Amino acid sequence: MHPRIRTIEEYHAAYQQSVEDPDGFWAAVAEPFTWRRKWDTVRSGEFSPAGNSKWFDGARLNITENCLDRHLAQRGNKLALIFEPNDPKVRHLRLTYRELHQQVCQFANVLRNNGVQKGDRVIIYLPMIPQLAVAVLACARVGAVHSVVFAGFSATAIADRTNDADARFVLTADGLNRGAKQIPVKSVVDEALESCPGVRRVIVVEHLGWPVTMREGRDVWYHDEVKDVALTCPAEEMAAEDPLFILYTSGSTGKPKGVVHSQAGYMVWADYTFRNVFQVEENDVYWCTADIGWVTGHSYLLYGPLLAGATSLQFEGVPTFPSPGRFWEVIDKHHVTIFYTAPTAIRSLMATPIDNVLSYSLTSLRVLGSVGEPINEEAWHWYHQHVGKGRCPIVDTWWQTETGGIMISALAGITPSVPARAGLPLPGVQPVLLNQDGTEIEGNDQEGYLAIKASWPGVIRTTWGDHERARQTYFQPYPGYYFTGDGARRDENGLYRIIGRVDDVINVSGHRFGTAEIENAINQSDYVVESAVVGYPHDVKGQGIYAYVICQNGLPTSDLEIQRAEASIIEAVVAEIGKIAKPDKIQLVSGLPKTRSGKIMRRILRKVAEGETSNLGDVTTLLDPLVVEEIVAGRK
Numbered sequence: 190m191h192p193r194i195r196t197i198e199e200y201h202a203a204y205q206q207s208v209e210d211p212d213g214f215w216a217a218v219a220e221p222f223t224w225r226r227k228w229d230t231v232r233s234g235e236f237s238p239a240g241n242s243k244w245f246d247g248a249r250l251n252i253t254e255n256c257l258d259r260h261l262a263q264r265g266n267k268l269a270l271i272f273e274p275n276d277p278k279v280r281h282l283r284l285t286y287r288e289l290h291q292q293v294c295q296f297a298n299v300l301r302n303n304g305v306q307k308g309d310r311v312i313i314y315l316p317m318i319p320q321l322a323v324a325v326l327a328c329a330r331v332g333a334v335h336s337v338v339f340a341g342f343s344a345t346a347i348a349d350r351t352n353d354a355d356a357r358f359v360l361t362a363d364g365l366n367r368g369a370k371q372i373p374v375k376s377v378v379d380e381a382l383e384s385c386p387g388v389r390r391v392i393v394v395e396h397l398g399w400p401v402t403m404r405e406g407r408d409v410w411y412h413d414e415v416k417d418v419a420l421t422c423p424a425e426e427m428a429a430e431d432p433l434f435i436l437y438t439s440g441s442t443g444k445p446k447g448v449v450h451s452q453a454g455y456m457v458w459a460d461y462t463f464r465n466v467f468q469v470e471e472n473d474v475y476w477c478t479a480d481i482g483w484v485t486g487h488s489y490l491l492y493g494p495l496l497a498g499a500t501s502l503q504f505e506g507v508p509t510f511p512s513p514g515r516f517w518e519v520i521d522k523h524h525v526t527i528f529y530t531a532p533t534a535i536r537s538l539m540a541t542p543i544d545n546v547l548s549y550s551l552t553s554l555r556v557l558g559s560v561g562e563p564i565n566e567e568a569w570h571w572y573h574q575h576v577g578k579g580r581c582p583i584v585d586t587w588w589q590t591e592t593g594g595i596m597i598s599a600l601a602g603i604t605p606s607v608p609a610r611a612g613l614p615l616p617g618v619q620p621v622l623l624n625q626d627g628t629e630i631e632g633n634d635q636e637g638y639l640a641i642k643a644s645w646p647g648v649i650r651t652t653w654g655d656h657e658r659a660r661q662t663y664f665q666p667y668p669g670y671y672f673t674g675d676g677a678r679r680d681e682n683g684l685y686r687i688i689g690r691v692d693d694v695i696n697v698s699g700h701r702f703g704t705a706e707i708e709n710a711i712n713q714s715d716y717v718v719e720s721a722v723v724g725y726p727h728d729v730k731g732q733g734i735y736a737y738v739i740c741q742n743g744l745p746t747s748d749l750e751i752q753r754a755e756a757s758i759i760e761a762v763v764a765e766i767g768k769i770a771k772p773d774k775i776q777l778v779s780g781l782p783k784t785r786s787g788k789i790m791r792r793i794l795r796k797v798a799e800g801e802t803s804n805l806g807d808v809t810t811l812l813d814p815l816v817v818e819e820i821v822a823g824r825k
């Protein structure tokens with residue numbers, strides 16, 4: 190077994206070594222993996238000015254040999270994946286490590302037969318079905334760079350990502366289940382690909398048995414392609430710093446950026462953080478409810494658990510179908526021992542009758558996790574008391590798409606787990622709080638911008654096709670540090686509490702959107718001249734999206750006109766991004782509060798959206814202070 194922390198003393202010792210002797214520390218952690226060749230240097234590169242961290246440079250490996258082949262001798266018959274379908278009446282599927290290995294090899298052979306080569310980018314737009322997990326690993330097996338696009342994103346979003354990644358291959362399905370609904374998928378891809386001339390091949394998995402249009406010469410069915418392919422597939426040998434995947438995420442500018450993670454560093458980080466945070470044991474049944482389309486699904490549904498040889502549950506459905514007891518039913522059914530979900534899911538279930546949870550035993554549970562946004566105290570206590578029955582430690586895990594894996598969190602049952610605190614940093618993570626001018630704030634009971642002082646194996650390597658953007662976003666704001674975009678507080682005991690984003694990023698149900706990104710989408714509507722989007726506190730989603738919009742012909746006067754404008758705005762967002770980014774509130778306005786230099790004063794818009802209209806601060810620098818009165822009066 191790899192180095193594993195089991196006591197608070199071991200945590201402190203590991204932490205200290207990771208700071209004082211990072212090379213020795215990480216060499217020991219990396220030792221037990223399967224390497225085709227060991228590294229020349231453990232760490233190299235720099236945050237500033239180049240932003241070019243490297244880990245285990247010179248090493249050669251394939252991550253799927255570490256996820257699969259390595260386990261065959263000892264764990265060949267152990268369950269790797271349990272797949273629980275959307276509809277509880279449909280039988281679940283279980284795959285042992287041997288079976289998953291076989292399926293990944295077959296899919297990898299299909300990829301190779303269809304021309305996928307090492308380094309090619311492959312867009313994966315698949316619902317949460319077993320073939321999604323298999324497809325991701327198959328890409329890694331042949332050395333292709335996977336870029337999973339969450340299956341709720343729109344055709345435009347797929348097209349943007351496909352073109353940005355210059356992908357020639359797309360993997361998709363006919364349709365998907367989402368609670369009581371069935372939703373077409375292939376037709377969304379078809380629409381997207383009208384603007385992606387570079388795509389040569391689309392491989393379609395049959396899931397719902399729906400009719401789809403197959404374009405001759407471009408589209409093939411997976412079930413046809415997989416006939417007669419071999420059950421084994423030699424893994425491509427990759428360099429440590431070759432890209433493993435691209436995952437698009439939102440920032441403060443309009444266009445989502447392709448976060449790139451590498452092979453070796455990501456592997457070591459996903460594995461180390463998974464085993465230590467959740468304190469995984471051989472017989473655990475681990476369930477992360479995130480979709481593989483997000484980084485949480487990459488690191489903690491797929492790679493982390495498989496690297497550690499654990500049993501990971503993949504759930505196709507939603508928490509409320511067929512009833513708001515579904516999560517708890519699945520936990521009892523599969524004897525889940527470690528459960529990792531998002532505060533928004535907890536809050537939505539808290540709002541339903543308590544019998545939905547009390548009628549399940551939940552005795553198998555041992556560890557609970559939370560991710561994606563700050564968990565409020567009320568939700569923490571409900572989770573602790575009603576799900577964990579007061580006996581399961583909660584790990585509130587802070588991290589980001591860019592960090593590859595968990596950065597600040599309790600280690601279950603070992604380091605302190607306090608409501609509304611992510612807790613202490615993992616070994617290898619050196620968080621600091623910075624002032625606006627970039628000086629470090631020392632001591633406890635302090636608040637500032639959260640930054641990381643030294644490289645760790647999972648750090649973002651670049652933004653696809655535009656390294657300068659990565660450099661400017663993460664490494665240039667405070668030279669020598671990785672800048673997180675979050676504000677944080679270090680409490681009197683040195684535990685970190687994440688306050689939230691300090692940039693123009695909104696966190697809606699644990700999903701990141703840039704305000705500029707949503708504004709760009711809204712502005713696509715014919716009705717719209719200009720818009721400004723802010724976040725506001727939302728009971729279930731954490732933050733809701735509040736849009737202030739100026740319409741083409743001034744303020745609409747009739748209800749019908751208002752409805753039409755709002756419908757058109759929503760339609761534009763759904764088309765540009767997807768349903769997940771729909772504004773919760775739209776306020777049509779005749780003007781926006783702008784300074785004389787034309788800058789929108791978002792501070793005021795945020796206050797109005799939050800309902801704090803009595804204290805708007807200084808409005809004297811505004812071009813037209815009357816606009817503010819109108820906005821306050823028309824608040825939604």
Ligand code: WT7
Binds near residue numbers: 438585589590591696
């Ligand atoms: C942003 C990253 C990490 C995977 C899921 C989201 C917020 C994430 C926590 C937490 C408070 C959190 C931060 C961060 N966030 N986890 N435990 N407590 N805030 O990944 O989409 O890259 O978003 O989510 O604001 O910067 P992401």
